[in-house]
Amino acid sequence: MKFKDLKLGVKLAGGFGVILVIMAGSNIFSIRRMSAIKNEIDDVTANRLPRALALADLNLNTAALRISQLQHAFTREPAARQQQKDIMIRLIDRIEGNKDAYERLKNESTVRQFDSAEEDALYAAFERKWETYQDLSFTFFDLLGDNATDKAIALLNGAAQNIFDNFSADLTALVQVNKRNSSEAARRADVAFQSARAITRTLSAGTILFSAFLVAWLARFIAVPVRQLVGAAKGVAGGDLNVHLNIDSKDEIGNLAHSFNLMTASLREARERMQKAQVQLVQSEKMASLGQLTAGIAHEINNPVNFISANVNPLRRDIAEVLAVLAQYDETVATQQLQEKFNTVETLKKNLDLPYLKEEINNLLDGVQEGAQRTSEIVKGLRSFTRLGEDERKPADINQGIESALLMLKHQLKNRVEVIKDYGNVPPVVCYPGKLNQVFLNLLANASQAIAGAGKIFIKTSCDGEIVTIAIKDTGMGMTPEVRKHIFEPFFTTKPIGEGTGLGLPITYGIIEAHDGNIEVYSEPDQGSEFVITLPVK
């Protein structure tokens, strides 16, 4: 498990735990160092110095003993002698006390690094010499007892003096050793203290630095994602649903960011769906009202057009009959020599220019007939736009329908437009086959017309089981967004007057809608257009 996947609480506890451990560790280290130093210093004050003092005192007491022995030898008065004896007894007690103190302190010392063979050797030498001095003392008192005072004094000033000087030197050396050790211990303690202080300082500084670093790092782990979240939330509040948070940690913030991303995604999707539905609603409302309107118009126009269509032929016949009478009249006039009488009529007729009149009447009638026919075609178109339930629904092959539409357009496409087909495996669709064929014909004809010179038409069909998709794409001139908005409205056309009815795509739209399908257009100027139809298989 990575650090970033841990819970916030664990991250915080971990971070502060590390700081705590480091601080505790450095403190324990310092305390241990300091207590070691304290032990050394304690040993110096409580052991080394008293030891040196005991030795120095021992030296003084042995000297005092010798002086007391001499004074004892020199004096003759029993009281003075007794006094010296008492002094000597006390001195021997002191000497024993000094030795006890020294030996006890030496055993009790807790710091052993200064113990040296030198000290042991010196003390052993002192002991041996001191024993010898004691033996000499026995001899000295023997001599005094035998009243050989001179010999006794000579002994004290001779052999005893030598041995005394000898062990006194040993004791002095011992004091020196202990003094040296003490100052060495003090020096070492000082050095240790200095280094412990330096280490403690370094550790403290290090701990502070590390803590600061750790806090900053934790803050980055926690604060930075929170800031990102806040920014993203503000963005969403401002309507920007395209925010996405790239926080992939597994902690609470990571979870929050993940939920946030899901939320914005579903909001985005809902908004898109809503916008689409809105457009579709507007479009179908428009189409519905337009359908009603055009149905009404078609009905209204159809009646007068019927009058015209119905009247033209009888009128033509009637005029022909009138003209036949006129012709018969002409013949009669020529044969019966009624020249005079009819000269006037002839003049009128000449003024009338009958041949021209005949031609004009025919032309007028042709125009009326043509107009009526075209009007009725429009009406027929409008009807098929508004009314669909004319043929029966039955399963039909979509690919075949497209093929038949292409066949009808063959002469338009030939040698000019290349058709690239990509037919998928499409099941038969329950539909109004004639109407769908009309849709394909419309769309393919439009595509062909959109291509000015040479170009290509791509046809692709596919099926995902329930929905059949038909895409017809051309490499033609394309259209502007403004045009694209209106192409499904009746009578909207970009073609020259007289060439397009403006009903092709509205009819197509109506047919697809009647099939519960959908038609979408993708187009940019000069980029061609693509119509995508989706139909349920049913």
Next chain:
Amino acid sequence: MAFAQVAIIAHKAAPEDTLSHAQLLDFYSCEIKTWRNKIPVVVFDLKPVSEIREAFYKLLGKTPSRMKSIWLKKLLMGESNPPLALESEEEVLKKVAATRGAIGFVGKTKVTGDVKIIMVIEKKEK
């Protein structure tokens, strides 16, 4: 190493056949001056530094110089004279055998029938 066995010996007429450690120390530090039968205790020391001597003083629990301080004090207090320090174990044997109330120490191997062994120290060499 070898066991240097020390025998603490007494005059044949000594009333005790054995001595406790405390009694031995009391005899040597001149705290007890007579035997049970009022015969004065005469203590002998051995002068030359030897294993035997070392083992003996170790048993006493005091170094020779510590013992000598005690003897010096007793001498100054007029209580008793320090024990006579003899030059050899043979001399100790001879003196103990010849002196009533005497006590001394020698190597166990040196002991003869002229004296009585009242204690044996089996000193273990380090």
